[in-house]
Amino acid sequence: MDKKQFVTRLKVQNSGYRIFDINKLEQEGIAAIDRLPFSIRILVENLLRKLDGQVVREQDLLNIARWQKHYDTPLEIPYFPARVLMQDFTGVPAVVDLAAMRDAVRDLGADPAKINPLVPVDLVIDHSVQVDHYGSVQALNKNVAREYERNRERYELLKWAQKSFDNFNVVPPNSGICHQVNLEHLGRVIICGDSDDGTMLAYPDTLVGTDSHTTMINGIGVMGWGVGGIEAEAVMLGQPYYMSIPEVIGVKMTGAPAPGVTATDLVLTVVETLRKHGVVEKFVEYFGPGMKNLTVTDRATIANMAPEYGATMGFFPLDEKTIDYLVMTRGEQQAKIIESCARALGLFYSGDNTPDYSAVLELDLSRVVPSVAGPARPQDRISLADLPRSFTATLEGSYERDTDVTHISKFHDESGSRTTRPAVSTPKKKKCTLVVNGETVKLCDGSITIAAITSCTNTSNPAVMLGAGLVAKKAVEKGLRVPSIVKTSLAPGSRVVIDYLQDADLLRYLEALGFYLVGFGCTTCIGNSGPLQPEIEQAISDNDLTVAAVLSGNRNFEARIHQKIKANYLASPMLVVAFALAGKIDVDLTKKPLGTDSDGKAVYLEDIWPEAEEIDALVRAHVKPQFFASEYGRIFDGDEFWQGLQVAQSTTFQWDPVSTYIKKPPYFDGFTLPLDRPADIKDAHALLLLGDSVTTDHISPAGAIPPSYPAGKYLTDKKVALRDFNSYGSRRGNHEVMMRGTFGNIRIKNRMVAPKEGSYTRKYPAESEMFIYDAAMQYRAEKRSLVVLGGKEYGTGSSRDWAAKGTRLLGVRAVIAESYERIHRSNLVGMGALPLVFQPGESWESLGLDGCETFTIGGIENMTPRKVLPVTALKPDGSTIRFEVTARLDTDVDVAYFENDGILPYVLRRVVADNS
DSSP, X not given: OOXXXXXXXXXXXXXXXXXXXXXXXXXXXXXXXXXXXXHHHHHHHHHHHTOOSSSSOHHHHHHHHTOOSOXXXXXXXXXXXXXXXXXHHHHHHHHHHHHHHHHHHHHTTSOGGGXXXXXXXXXXXXXXXXXXXXXXXXXXXXXXXXXXXXXXXXXXXXXXXXXXSTTXXXXXXXXXXXXXXXXXXXXXXXXXXXXXXXXXXXXEOXXXXXXXXXXXXXXXXXXXXXXXXXXXXXXXXXXXXXXXXXXXEEEEEESOOOTTOOXXXXXXXXXXXXXXHOOTTOEEEEESGGXXXXXXXXXXXXXXXXXXXXXXXXXXXXXXXXXXXXXXXXXXXXXXXXXXXXXXXXXXXXXXXXXXXSEEEEEEGGGXXXXXXXXXXXXXXXXXXXXXXXXXXXXXXXXXXXXXXXHHHHHHHHTTOSSOOOOSOOBOOOEEEEEETXXXXXXXXXXXXXXXXXXXXXXXXXXXXXXXXXHHHHHHHHTOOOOTTOEEEEOOSBHHHHHHHHHTTOHHHHHHTTOOBOOSSOXXXXXXXXXXXXXXXXXXXXXXXXXXXXXXXXXXXXXXXXXXXXXXXXXXXXXHHHHHHHOBXXXXXXXXXXXXXXXXXXXXXXXXXOOHHHHHHHHHXXXXXXXXXXXXXXXXXXXXHHHTOOOOOOSSOOOOTTXXXXXXXXXXXXXXXXXXXXXXXXXXXXXXXXXXXXXXXXXXXXXXXXXXXXXXXXXXXXXXXXXXXXXXXXXXXXXXHHHHHTTOOTTOOOGGGTTOOSSEEEETTTTEEEEHHHHHHHHHHTTOOEEEEOOTTBTBSSOOHHHHHHHHHTTEEEEEESOBOHHHHHHHHHTTOXXXXXXXXXXXXXXXXXXXXXXXXXXXXXXXXXXXXXXXXXXXXXXXXXXXXXXXOOSHHHHHHHHTTSHHHHHXXXXXXHHO
């Protein structure tokens, strides 16, 4: 097959373009393209354009062009994303790895400059700003100054990379979050590049990102999803991304959202619905008449949370609403080129026909109700009316049905609200009184201590951001205010948000309620909420209070938002403002007043909730193209802090031996070009015994570093002051910190030390209880391999390559679980760790395992995809438990990565061989 026969020429805006026309495959009788989901069509174009007979074979193209609804066994294709998106938490270790690879190539006598991104990389520094300062107009500048103070070494590394690598762009701090910058500016939808004959080659924009919420870009018809940093590095270095052909679940949308329902309510319903159906490792594609009732930014909100519903991505095909959005953000000329090329490629959704899908679910948008999700998982949606009962269940408390009015009022005061007086029963609560800033305040179970309008799920959406401003305006006009115990913050994902809030004269009302701008970054959603006031933190600990946070983000995993806050709820920006006013989470806002106005009259949520028409009018009047043109015209320039970083250009990085942020990793220590394939695992000890839904944040936390934990002790030994510990996420360029932080979440539940929580295990044979890191180092000294046992959905959550890197560096050779989240399984393979699954219906619990055993795993020496391996678990009393596991090495490439001890050694061997 000659791919040139599938080229079609177009003329758009007086310029000539070439496309690889997948529709000709149907005209030639090769494949029925018109029946394919739009997301699969993009893969067909990718393989047709990259067809070379070697990496991409004709059979690979036929396999995807003849896509089937179901596959009995995985069928792999090589896919070449057009670009890579990174944020700094995951980008720093990727740059560290590339710098270490350059050193390794140099040490092998080859040219280190061969290690260089071959596809464009955009790294957006958005994950490091913390909410240290809030509640004033100075908060932004103070937080950014503190950000640079903490992260100078990391930022110098990234600026070195910008200077020293080709195809590597850095969006400096204080610019916005990677997903929104991608949505509003970086995402090109159709890429136009030079071709051999002088015309422009036009093809679909595709990418992988080192953050799981890369999927936000699916809202404008761009194919992209999150991968591990190590996979992204391979793509950067010109390797294909090998993937199994996915099933595609179609979600048919009907109806229109009811008045008062926001995109957040909708996405929480989608997460709940799709989690129940099961879409892990599948594409989800939206279609139907209801899709036309959603704005592009509504779609982006839904696409963003694909990791929360478990899908690889949640894709919205491009349509006329997408074009309108592109006119707003990219300009009319670019939008016309995109529309013409998309229509010619068969990628424009008209709604006239429905593609074939693996399964179809229906979602009636009119049935969505106002909701939140919590207290610890994004899929646990709660309607507003059910929230008090749900929180009571969280406390495992009960209601007093005959409480008198005085008692009710007292309890309500203890929630922190100064104006509300509920009329009916209140659950039993732990409570206390404390003095904050000279004022006596009450704190109890259910008190809200953080209310954050934070990136990234909602701040792409002008409707909910302007809506939040209107809620604030109406509340201020009614005389309501936020209790002093609530830490409020506003951290948009784009500088454009502030432009249109100011243009609509709404920012000042948010500020009047304490929602001052604190940064343009992820902040609270990723654990960078910063400290509460010391008196409040102490009161929470002393009284064992279950206080709450409410945030407009997408993650609320245990101990993620703030380590003192046990109950965390996702909500729209508009509801974040409302709950901040109420001061407590256990209130039915559909019936109970928020407070009283200056005349003592009760004020209800409906009194300050804007009409949809009011919001729409503001969006039309104040979200202006010139805001996007102005902000993104200077996006790479950086502020005075960035411009003040003095960094020299060099081929290899100059490692600072005393740095506690950036250290040369040990991945290539003792590296040799000859391949030494892994042997069977013998007499390995269990390091942890874990239950279901263990997240990557449990495995590799991103938040605060406890001083009493191994990572804290390491930093203390290095003379780092406690105030300068920063977070695990900010120190991902230092493997010594990250190894010590692996399985370091204070809420992780290792059953080997139950009921104790935290980073502890039992070291055998002495059965000594100790930190997990310390036990791993003792096992290493004894030359013992390690395994980890888990339950269902092991590794759910963010794409966090350190969850796999740290696991491997601790000496864990295999993880045995009931099932895996897609990205973490891939990351384990990418680090040379073996992901194994129990046979259906079996678990460590059903087999009678308790962590005291030693494990021998055979069949590894001659590995094949999905190979069934025998395991023998030997107990201290000499008894044995024999069972089988399946290796989740799903493809031949997975096997190759595993046998090379990971992606990086695999790529390094190939680069050196090609260079020779």
